[in-house]
Amino acid sequence: MLLIHCPYCNETLPEVEFAYAGEAHIARPVNPSEVSDADWEAFLFLRDNVKGPHYERWRHLHGCGRFFNAVRDTVSDKFLTTYEAGAPRPDLASLTERLK
Amino acid sequence: MSQYRVSGRGRVDTSRPVSFTFDGKTFTGAQGDTVASALLANGVHLMGRSFKYHRPRGPVAAGSEEPNALIGTRRGAGRFEPNTRATVQEIWDGLQTNSQNKYPSLKFDVGAVNDAAYMLFSAGFYYKTFMWPRSFWDKVYEPFIRGAAGLGVSPTEEDPDHYASRNMHCDVLIVGAGPSGLAAARAAAVEGLKVVLVDESPEAGGTLLSEPQVKIDGKPAWDWLAAEVEALKALGVKIMTRTTAIAYYHQNMVGLCEKLTDHLATLPADTPRERLWRVRAGQVVLAQGALEKPLVFHGNDRPGVMLAGSAQTYLNRYGVLVGTRPVVVTSHDSAWYAAFDLADAGAKVQAIVDIREGVHEALLTEARARGIPVKLSHTATATSGRLRVSKIRVNPVRGGQVGSGTEIDCDAVLMSGGWTPSLHLFSHTKGSLAWNDDLTTFLPEKTPEDCVIAGASRGLWGVEAALRDGAEKGREVVAALGKSGASVAYAVADDRTGTGVSMKELPTDRSPGKAKAFVDYQNDVTAKDLRLAVREGMRSIEHVKRYTTNGMATDQGKMSNINGLNIASDALGKKQPQVGLTTFRPPYTPTTFGAFAGYHRGSHFEVTRKTRIDEWAAQHGAAFEPVGQWRRAWYFPKAGESMDDAVRRECAATRESLGIFDASTLGKIEVVGPDAVEFMNRMYTNPWTKLGVGRCRYGLLCGDDGFIRDDGVIGRMGQDRFHVTTTTGGAARVLNMMEDYLQTEWPDLNVWLTSTTEQWATVALNGPNAAKLLAPLVEGVELTEEAFPHMSCVECTVAGMPARLFRVSFTGEIGFEVNVPAPMGRQLWETLWDAGQQYGITPYGTETMHVLRAEKGYIIVGQDTDGTVTPFDAGMGWAVGKAKPDFVGKRGLARPDLVAKGRKQLVGLLSEDGSKLEEGAQIVFDPKQPIPMKMVGHVTSSYDVGTTGRPIALALVEGGHDRLGEIVHIPMPDRTIAAKITGTVFFDPENARLKI
Amino acid sequence: MTRFNAFNLLRHALTGHKKWTEQWPDSQPKAEYDVIIVGAGGHGLGAAYYLAKQHGITNIAVIDKGWLGGGNTGRNTTIIRSNYLYDESARLFDHSVDLWQGLSQELNYNVMYSNRGCLMLAHTVHDVQSFKRHVHSNRLNGVDNRWLTPEECKEYCPPINISKTSRYPVMGGALQERAGTARHDAVAWGYARGAAARGVDIIQNCAVTAIRRGPNGSVIGVDTDKGFIKAKKVAVSASGHNSVVMATAGVRLPLESMPLQALVSEPIKPVFPCVVMSNAVHAYCSQSDKGELVIGSGTDQYVSYSQRGGLPLIEHTIAAISEVFPIFNRMRMLRKWGGITDNTPDRSPIIGKTPVPNLYVNCGWGTGGFKATPGSAHVFAWTIAKDEPHPINAPFTLERFRTGRLIDEAAAAAVAH
Amino acid sequence: MNAPISSFASGPLVETSAARVSQSAPCGRLSLRARGDLAPFEAVLGLSLGGPIGARATAGETESIRLGPDEWMLHCPVEAVAGLEAALAPLYGSHPHSLVDVSGRETSFVIEGPRASELLTMGCPRDIETILPGSGRRTVFDGVTVILWRDAADRFRMDLWHSFAPHLLHLLETGSRELAAESL
Numbered sequence A: 001m002l003l004i005h006c007p008y009c010n011e012t013l014p015e016v017e018f019a020y021a022g023e024a025h026i027a028r029p030v031n032p033s034e035v036s037d038a039d040w041e042a043f044l045f046l047r048d049n050v051k052g053p054h055y056e057r058w059r060h061l062h063g064c065g066r067f068f069n070a071v072r073d074t075v076s077d078k079f080l081t082t083y084e085a086g087a088p089r090p091d092l093a094s095l096t097e098r099l100k
Numbered sequence B: 001m002s003q004y005r006v007s008g009r010g011r012v013d014t015s016r017p018v019s020f021t022f023d024g025k026t027f028t029g030a031q032g033d034t035v036a037s038a039l040l041a042n043g044v045h046l047m048g049r050s051f052k053y054h055r056p057r058g059p060v061a062a063g064s065e066e067p068n069a070l071i072g073t074r075r076g077a078g079r080f081e082p083n084t085r086a087t088v089q090e091i092w093d094g095l096q097t098n099s100q101n102k103y104p105s106l107k108f109d110v111g112a113v114n115d116a117a118y119m120l121f122s123a124g125f126y127y128k129t130f131m132w133p134r135s136f137w138d139k140v141y142e143p144f145i146r147g148a149a150g151l152g153v154s155p156t157e158e159d160p161d162h163y164a165s166r167n168m169h170c171d172v173l174i175v176g177a178g179p180s181g182l183a184a185a186r187a188a189a190v191e192g193l194k195v196v197l198v199d200e201s202p203e204a205g206g207t208l209l210s211e212p213q214v215k216i217d218g219k220p221a222w223d224w225l226a227a228e229v230e231a232l233k234a235l236g237v238k239i240m241t242r243t244t245a246i247a248y249y250h251q252n253m254v255g256l257c258e259k260l261t262d263h264l265a266t267l268p269a270d271t272p273r274e275r276l277w278r279v280r281a282g283q284v285v286l287a288q289g290a291l292e293k294p295l296v297f298h299g300n301d302r303p304g305v306m307l308a309g310s311a312q313t314y315l316n317r318y319g320v321l322v323g324t325r326p327v328v329v330t331s332h333d334s335a336w337y338a339a340f341d342l343a344d345a346g347a348k349v350q351a352i353v354d355i356r357e358g359v360h361e362a363l364l365t366e367a368r369a370r371g372i373p374v375k376l377s378h379t380a381t382a383t384s385g386r387l388r389v390s391k392i393r394v395n396p397v398r399g400g401q402v403g404s405g406t407e408i409d410c411d412a413v414l415m416s417g418g419w420t421p422s423l424h425l426f427s428h429t430k431g432s433l434a435w436n437d438d439l440t441t442f443l444p445e446k447t448p449e450d451c452v453i454a455g456a457s458r459g460l461w462g463v464e465a466a467l468r469d470g471a472e473k474g475r476e477v478v479a480a481l482g483k484s485g486a487s488v489a490y491a492v493a494d495d496r497t498g499t500g501v502s503m504k505e506l507p508t509d510r511s512p513g514k515a516k517a518f519v520d521y522q523n524d525v526t527a528k529d530l531r532l533a534v535r536e537g538m539r540s541i542e543h544v545k546r547y548t549t550n551g552m553a554t555d556q557g558k559m560s561n562i563n564g565l566n567i568a569s570d571a572l573g574k575k576q577p578q579v580g581l582t583t584f585r586p587p588y589t590p591t592t593f594g595a596f597a598g599y600h601r602g603s604h605f606e607v608t609r610k611t612r613i614d615e616w617a618a619q620h621g622a623a624f625e626p627v628g629q630w631r632r633a634w635y636f637p638k639a640g641e642s643m644d645d646a647v648r649r650e651c652a653a654t655r656e657s658l659g660i661f662d663a664s665t666l667g668k669i670e671v672v673g674p675d676a677v678e679f680m681n682r683m684y685t686n687p688w689t690k691l692g693v694g695r696c697r698y699g700l701l702c703g704d705d706g707f708i709r710d711d712g713v714i715g716r717m718g719q720d721r722f723h724v725t726t727t728t729g730g731a732a733r734v735l736n737m738m739e740d741y742l743q744t745e746w747p748d749l750n751v752w753l754t755s756t757t758e759q760w761a762t763v764a765l766n767g768p769n770a771a772k773l774l775a776p777l778v779e780g781v782e783l784t785e786e787a788f789p790h791m792s793c794v795e796c797t798v799a800g801m802p803a804r805l806f807r808v809s810f811t812g813e814i815g816f817e818v819n820v821p822a823p824m825g826r827q828l829w830e831t832l833w834d835a836g837q838q839y840g841i842t843p844y845g846t847e848t849m850h851v852l853r854a855e856k857g858y859i860i861v862g863q864d865t866d867g868t869v870t871p872f873d874a875g876m877g878w879a880v881g882k883a884k885p886d887f888v889g890k891r892g893l894a895r896p897d898l899v900a901k902g903r904k905q906l907v908g909l910l911s912e913d914g915s916k917l918e919e920g921a922q923i924v925f926d927p928k929q930p931i932p933m934k935m936v937g938h939v940t941s942s943y944d945v946g947t948t949g950r951p952i953a954l955a956l957v958e959g960g961h962d963r964l965g966e967i968v969h970i971p972m973p974d975r976t977i978a979a980k981i982t983g984t985v986f987f988d989p990e991n992a993r994l995k996i
Numbered sequence C: 001m002t003r004f005n006a007f008n009l010l011r012h013a014l015t016g017h018k019k020w021t022e023q024w025p026d027s028q029p030k031a032e033y034d035v036i037i038v039g040a041g042g043h044g045l046g047a048a049y050y051l052a053k054q055h056g057i058t059n060i061a062v063i064d065k066g067w068l069g070g071g072n073t074g075r076n077t078t079i080i081r082s083n084y085l086y087d088e089s090a091r092l093f094d095h096s097v098d099l100w101q102g103l104s105q106e107l108n109y110n111v112m113y114s115n116r117g118c119l120m121l122a123h124t125v126h127d128v129q130s131f132k133r134h135v136h137s138n139r140l141n142g143v144d145n146r147w148l149t150p151e152e153c154k155e156y157c158p159p160i161n162i163s164k165t166s167r168y169p170v171m172g173g174a175l176q177e178r179a180g181t182a183r184h185d186a187v188a189w190g191y192a193r194g195a196a197a198r199g200v201d202i203i204q205n206c207a208v209t210a211i212r213r214g215p216n217g218s219v220i221g222v223d224t225d226k227g228f229i230k231a232k233k234v235a236v237s238a239s240g241h242n243s244v245v246m247a248t249a250g251v252r253l254p255l256e257s258m259p260l261q262a263l264v265s266e267p268i269k270p271v272f273p274c275v276v277m278s279n280a281v282h283a284y285c286s287q288s289d290k291g292e293l294v295i296g297s298g299t300d301q302y303v304s305y306s307q308r309g310g311l312p313l314i315e316h317t318i319a320a321i322s323e324v325f326p327i328f329n330r331m332r333m334l335r336k337w338g339g340i341t342d343n344t345p346d347r348s349p350i351i352g353k354t355p356v357p358n359l360y361v362n363c364g365w366g367t368g369g370f371k372a373t374p375g376s377a378h379v380f381a382w383t384i385a386k387d388e389p390h391p392i393n394a395p396f397t398l399e400r401f402r403t404g405r406l407i408d409e410a411a412a413a414a415v416a417h
Numbered sequence D: 001m002n003a004p005i006s007s008f009a010s011g012p013l014v015e016t017s018a019a020r021v022s023q024s025a026p027c028g029r030l031s032l033r034a035r036g037d038l039a040p041f042e043a044v045l046g047l048s049l050g051g052p053i054g055a056r057a058t059a060g061e062t063e064s065i066r067l068g069p070d071e072w073m074l075h076c077p078v079e080a081v082a083g084l085e086a087a088l089a090p091l092y093g094s095h096p097h098s099l100v101d102v103s104g105r106e107t108s109f110v111i112e113g114p115r116a117s118e119l120l121t122m123g124c125p126r127d128i129e130t131i132l133p134g135s136g137r138r139t140v141f142d143g144v145t146v147i148l149w150r151d152a153a154d155r156f157r158m159d160l161w162h163s164f165a166p167h168l169l170h171l172l173e174t175g176s177r178e179l180a181a182e183s184l
Helices: A037-044 A092-099 B035-041 B110-116 B136-149 B179-189 B206-210 B219-234 B308-318 B333-343 B359-367 B423-429 B463-480 B529-535 B541-548 B561-572 B593-597 B614-619 B643-658 B676-683 B731-745 B771-775 B822-839 B846-855 C007-015 C042-054 C088-099 C103-107 C125-140 C148-155 C184-197 C241-248 C311-324 C368-388 D039-045 D079-091 D116-120 D164-184
Strands: A003-006 A011-014 A019-023 A052-060 A067-073 A079-082 B011-020 B025-032 B070-074 B078-085 B096-098 B164-175 B195-198 B238-240 B243-249 B253-259 B275-286 B290-292 B303-308 B326-330 B351-354 B378-384 B391-398 B404-407 B414-415 B419-421 B435-436 B443-444 B450-451 B519-521 B623-627 B630-635 B657-664 B668-674 B698-703 B706-717 B722-724 B752-755 B760-766 B794-800 B801-807 B815-821 B904-911 B935-944 B951-958 B966-973 B976-982 C032-038 C062-065 C117-124 C144-150 C172-176 C201-203 C207-214 C219-224 C227-236 C256-265 C275-278 C283-287 C293-299 C331-342 C350-353 C359-365 D012-015 D020-023 D030-034 D056-060 D061-067 D071-076 D097-101 D106-112 D135-141 D143-151 D157-159
Touching: A003 A079, A003 B391, A019 B519, A052 A092, A052 B731, A067 B731, A079 A092, A092 B822, B011 B035, B025 B035, B035 B308, B164 B179, B164 D164, B179 B195, B179 B206, B179 B275, B179 B463, B179 D079, B206 B219, B206 B308, B206 B463, B219 B238, B219 B760, B238 C331, B275 B308, B275 B463, B275 B593, B290 B308, B303 B308, B308 B326, B308 B333, B308 B414, B326 B333, B326 B391, B333 B351, B333 B359, B333 B414, B351 B378, B351 B391, B359 D097, B378 C184, B419 B443, B450 B463, B519 B529, B519 B561, B529 B541, B529 B561, B541 B561, B541 C184, B593 C311, B593 C331, B614 B630, B614 B822, B630 B643, B630 B846, B643 B657, B643 B846, B657 B822, B657 B846, B668 B676, B668 B731, B668 D097, B676 B722, B676 B731, B698 B722, B706 B731, B706 B794, B706 B801, B722 B731, B731 B752, B752 D030, B752 D097, B760 B771, B771 B815, B771 B822, B794 C117, B801 B822, B801 C062, B815 B822, B846 B935, B846 B951, B904 B935, C032 C042, C032 C219, C042 C062, C042 C184, C042 C201, C042 C359, C042 C368, C062 C184, C062 C227, C088 C103, C088 C125, C088 C368, C103 C184, C117 C125, C117 C148, C125 C144, C125 C172, C144 C148, C148 C172, C184 C201, C184 C368, C227 C241, C241 C359, C256 C311, C283 C311, C293 C331, C311 C331, C350 C368, C359 C368, D020 D164, D030 D079, D039 D079, D061 D143, D071 D079, D079 D097, D106 D116, D106 D164, D116 D157, D116 D164, D143 D164, D157 D164
Parallel strands: B011 B096, B164 B195, B164 B275, B195 B238, B275 B450, B303 B414, B326 B351, B326 B414, C032 C062, C032 C227, C062 C201, C117 C275, C227 C359
Antiparallel strands: A003 A011, A019 A052, A052 A067, A067 A079, B011 B025, B070 B078, B070 B096, B243 B253, B253 B275, B290 B419, B378 B391, B391 B404, B435 B443, B623 B630, B657 B760, B668 B722, B668 B752, B698 B706, B706 B722, B760 B815, B794 B801, B801 B815, B904 B951, B904 B976, B935 B951, B966 B976, C117 C172, C144 C172, C207 C219, C219 C227, C256 C293, C256 C331, C275 C283, C283 C293, C350 C359, D012 D020, D020 D106, D030 D071, D030 D097, D056 D061, D061 D071, D106 D157, D135 D143, D143 D157
């Protein structure tokens, strides 16, 4: 059972309070009608599903209710960082450094 | 007292006799005995039969690693469990136990014929045969194999006990209360940290309990232990005994299983049988000690043959001599001390047989002093004795050559193949192991968790080393937690450290093909099985394990993994690490299902949500159905009524006069803010801008894939305020989906969502007399077509209660939904109920609601749609705001397959012969075609208890909207039914009845 | 290859089993192959077997980063059934069940396919509607599946609790009698032995680090930690890791890899005669020939390759077992383990060609791949050999996620009301 | 035991030597959602809405707890609800916000006694001790979202949706009996 830091509550809490919400930084096209079927497929379904540092979304469902982003190593399941929704992708290199 | 109970030895209380039964015979043991120690005290070694060959077996160990002595344990009705370790189960007055896997009796078991045919039942034999004739596998071979396997029998009754669980947070969790664990606990506790110390046995102490001769800080081990335990408690350490650390999860969460009542003669009230603890620890110290390895030789499984360390434990901890004429066979010093202890306790040790050419002079001196014959560079090649060992054959080994053997009479064989660190929990953390050649074992290396490992579990032998290491590791975790601890030193005397060599099979003079030298006792895996697996191409230990089942018994390889690895790697001519170690999988020892289920049994398996009106429904004889977490009134049968009768009556009453329905479970969401209307426009397929305040509209929600997700009536209570309703099951899903879009896609929108599902109790009134009933009770609005037309909503008071009144109809009749603050729901319902008597008001449930809406062609999301249906498929294109630039699902709806011809579309179906179609029945165009038939749709809803005078159905049919009037066919098992495709509205298509 | 039969078993028994030969050699990679299959699980080894046996292609390497059969093939609960709703699924899985019937004889290796039946319990009105829809659809597809009353369910599997008062009362069940279980390891070993006997190289402990493409974009081979290996065709069947492997060829897949846990109880004498699945309660149970209750859990909620998985799921899974089978509450969990399942949005697999010429993929089996092993391997081999899908796997394309023509077994079981 | 909450007797619902659980009297409950400048709201309510998530404030008979960056729960006497709604309404034009009456949605248990916080560990995975007296949190108890108000070291209020109350009460009762049996 994971421990997750909620960037809004600024507390590290058990996974049970949170709900996973899929890969992060997959923005819904601004004008969906103008994107190709392939692009829409990518938005709906295609995922990097990386083995290693993974950008993903969680929701503090039984807490502040906020959706937020995280980088988690999908091999060790360790969180490298979590950050508020809308914030830019953190730089991986610096994160993996910090882990060492 | 029996000849095997040694007075003055052990920690059991012989002044408190305890009687229990084994296979119906009554035995007496002492308070503190386990079933195994008590039976051994009575001279009983034979306690079970093995898995495959049904060989007679006795305990080989004294702890939870025991593979042989598995018994059934019973405490009256409903309280029976199979495969309990006799070496762990404490005895209490009245405990009933029985042996397993034998027929007719433990002493004479016909299953033992397998043993005679052991040459056939070699590793993997079943992969190579039982294939002819094909049909025989199910009928003959498999039943035979299954019957022969399986050990104990299943419980047959519901479990009357209750189980508990709790969460705990601490600074330091220490697993194992042996010397290293105790020392680590002190080091952390003195720094004021919150420390939890757990041990699977009934008391703390670990090896100290078996080694009373040791002196610590000048005190005898047991005196020191008693004082230390008290001191730790005084320092606030939580010491949990009979508590097994079963598994190590992410980020230092360790699962513990605490046994609370299995050792008690009478069950205390309100006390669970077992409690599961979810412990989150800042730092974890693993101090699980080491397990002794058996020696692998022909007949090493005969009752009376056991681990030397265990014999020592039986003597020193339980005051039991496992034999009066034991022979010791060993490759490690530790067994010599076992020999000395047993000799000092009055046993006549027949010989110490050591495979090594030389040992410490000190050991030889002590042996001589006790008159114990010593045979160095000797091997054991056989034992004999039917149900108990009576002889052992030992042979000299010179330059690798095994000389001729001599037999020694004995009543027990104490063996030691050295020790293996307990690395189970460490490897749960995905920690890496490193092979150590000197100790011929794996040692812990790195782990991703905040965890250290101390004492024997990292290969340090002896009490002094364990204490020193425990204190050291304790200081390490104290430092890791940001404190600095002083070093503690322990003065230890009379310690027994030792060395040894690790063997594969012992050298033998008999044909290896004929040797029954057991590696995995319970699963009857022998050394030759392992070599056969390698011969057949199994090169990884995982393959060898799976092919032979070595290490897959209920001891999970505690006895067999390392011996198996040594033999397999020898057969492969590789070093052990190249062959690999099978991963230790949780739990550490088998753990009761009930402990995991905890409180979630019976009516509390899952929460049952009830509305404020549920109680009234129950009092009025409602039948209920589970819908999501809710239970809903399904129908209200009167005495003698079938479900159909009741629903027919409810439908008729509603159409003819007045029906009342509890709609409180519908999801409700309050959408408030300046951008509320924009948000609604983006979320729902419908346009909302033009919806006036005080009006409501049916809303359709899609996913971005274009398929229908949910629906509901939505009222505009104010310019910036919507009262959204969702399906009962969809409430949470829809709110989460809305929050997701709002927070991550459209954070710019100034709007907020609040769940009001349980704020409102919702009562639906339907029928020609609905307005008549309601009008006199309503203040604030005239219930006329002009003042309050269909699809209006208003805040007013009903029967004096503040209400949100909706004029909507899910039945085709004049309909109202009255929302009042939930606590007033029951009062509102009863007021309407009383006032409605003049109209013969009839309560109806979900089934009638389904029938009436079907007659009007209203869909139920999830029944008439299934996640592959678009608004257009459902014939609700009218609900799609095509002019809107975007909404959730708009782009998805434009995908090639969603605009393609021949999609399945919702239509009405009327059977030609007037029979009722079955929901889920499949539809074909050509009934004559052979199987597999081309199916073109299915019946989604079907009823014959409604008011249309004939059965009606809704169905999804390929290209259905262009096939109105066509005949399709529904092939049933007994016949094929023809049906005409119609529109979806079967009743009052002009909606004339909606008019007041 | 030594033929397995009772006579040989007896003959070898008399010689102390010293004369058995290895069932498959541990091969080292050659410079070039006609076909390289990435992933030595049941699906990959099976594909190699059928390529060699039915399509005359024998210059094949099956490469695995670990030991053969060490992935989901050796980590699943071995449920075999074909009572799927949609025609496409029913055909695929029933093709598999057909092959299961004679697989032991086909491979001369007893995979212990056990025709014990699979009973799916309905606990809500919606379950009943949904399962009856399955039963009707299966009947017209020639797939056996019939409806049982609660009492008939109890008679078929006595441990089931059919009390009307339980939280999720049993309202009936759908029974497929051809369904059952098999010995998972034996399936991998049997295919490996059969493939090796036909000249296929099985290369273990050799990780494929990249799929290499030529100037014209088509596949030319794979880079491994034992060097580059040339190949005319590459087929990926690396359950759990497909996204990772395919990414090296520049192909993104609609997959998410989730941890799945399973567990067994201590062994007991036969008490549980069939497979029981209860989707509403999340209880999946059968009893192995060793006597262990084999219990499937759900997938954890997040993407992970750790093969760990959390305690809450195990608690829920066992609570579900105790709810449906209360007599097991005092039984003990012996061992639990984790696997990595790759899941598609519509919970149906992808078997076929990819945008990259001569690169084929077989993935997305979610939690249900074992049952399909022979059928999937058979049609995958066909697809690789002929460079076009077999009619049975034709619908299971990558394109469906663009066009929207999903085979949505998950949505078909959508929650009602 | 799964009786509807309306049938609960008044006074303690559960009482053992370890803990006492009772249902608190009905009160007014308002969900307030707002962003940006909080001063106007604080002025009207007469209490501070600032501070970290979990922070509480009291003004007369009105209590607030911050549940999220833009979310507060207000408790007040039932009869004060209309007044608060009326008082905040004028702000809407200049400071858009959402104020929703959820008085009917929820009920509250008072959990107190020497082992009250231990009792909560049977359902709450988070460390109860990190919720300091005078603060609170929205968290989860046996899968159900609840708001915990810690009024004192050994006194909590638990807000929860009404339909979950019987289930949770039963667990609390079982738990307090267990704890009482332990201390024997």
